Amino acid sequence: MYYLCRHPFMNSICLLLFLICLLSVAHSFRLSGDEEKIVGGKEAKKAYPWEVSLGNLMNVPSSRSRREQQSKDIKLDAHFCDGVLIHEQFVLTAAHCLIPYMDDKQFDTPAFGAGVGGRNLIEMYDDGRIPIIRAIIPSGYDASDGASPYDIALLQLESSMDSTPLACLSKRRRRRRRWHHHHHHHQYSGPLKAIGWGNTQPVVVNLYTNEMTGLAPSKTLKEAWMTDVSRAAPSCATRPDLVCVSPVTQGDAICLGDSGGALLSSSETVVGIASFGMGRNLGSNKYATCEGDAVYTHVPDYIAWIESEINSTLCTR
Known part of the structure; x- marks a missing residue:
């Protein structure tokens, strides 16, 4: 079992939780590139402006001109998780993406932000991500359990995305x-x-x-x-x-x-x-x-x- 996170501060944390999962989770199901190919798959044919890239803001230059001068690898490595814009000021994501921030969910100095309205991580980095100022995680979520229920979280944006289309959530049960x-x-x-x-x-x-x-x-x-x-x-x-x-x-x-x-x-x-x-x-x-x-x-x-x-x-x- 593995988390799907890719936070630079999370690799060791995710691996630790992954090892815990190997020992503690009895049930699992068996697993039956390039830039254009998720593993395999294909480039998204249409825009999903509400699909969000969560990326680090630490050590990211504040000016666009300086961001543009940075290497492609730095720009790609800033991304660590995805999210879904469901409200002008809120993004829906997985709770385990926030493991490094569990102790303080009110961010006076935001360490990460949301890239909204694009499909290209390099362009999102150059444009600048919107800082996340608050996280809301269900009280039942257990960060030590890789298969914990309530692996869902809300992130509040510093500024409102009034002109960006929002995702619609399915209310239909299977x-x-x-x-x-x-x-x-x-x-x-x-x-x-x-x-x-x-x-x-x-x-x-x-x-x-x-x-x-x-x-x-x-x-x-x-x-x-x-x-x-x-x-x-x-x-x-x-x-x-x-x-x-x-x-x-x-x-x-x-x-x-x-x-x-x-x-x-x-x-x-x-x-x-x-x-x-x-x-x-x-x-x-x-x-x-x-x-x-x-x-x-x-x-x-x-x-x-x-x-x-x-x-x-x-x-x-």
Whole structure:
């Protein structure tokens, strides 16, 4: 199991949590580039102006001219998670993206910001990200548990995005079916679409040295088609608050840097927020990630909580 985060301060934290997950989570489901190719997938054909890139602001120059002079690698490496603009001043993302900030959720000196309205990470860096001034995380979220419920969070922007289109959240529950041990579970029919700026190739983790190889964030926003496999996936067996997905095309996958990104229904409403994925042992204390199936937080379960926290009615359908 691995988080899909890519925060420069989070690599060791994510790996630690990843190791905890290996020891503590009994159920998992088996995992069945280049800049244009999420792992595999393809460049997003259309604009998703509400899909947000969360990136570091620490050591980022305040002037555009100085930002433009920095290297491509610096600009790409600033990105660590995705998010979804759901309100003029609020972004929806995964709670685990905020692990470094759990102790103080009111940011007088914002350490990270949101790139809004674009598809290119380099252009977002040059344009400047909007500082995040506050984070709201459900009280039930457990940062020490890589599969914790409530892996969802709200981020308040320093300035309002009045002219940027907002995402619509799905309020429709998946169709109920009775299955193993009389549990009721939901599953979406039809293809789902994952979008994000995450790593373009699988990542290999050395469990002894904490080293990660293959880190290569995408410059452009990508998409990949997914199928809901929640009924067959052990990670979702007793967790209707999750959506387990498998790629339609072999070789596609979401990866590090895709955390907090949207999973879209056929009507392009947001049904999930990227949470975690599964990997496989390679031997010699190495672990491969980003090779197929992944798990999303089921957004319809949290609409009431979101609207209560921001004191506003969202676009839902």
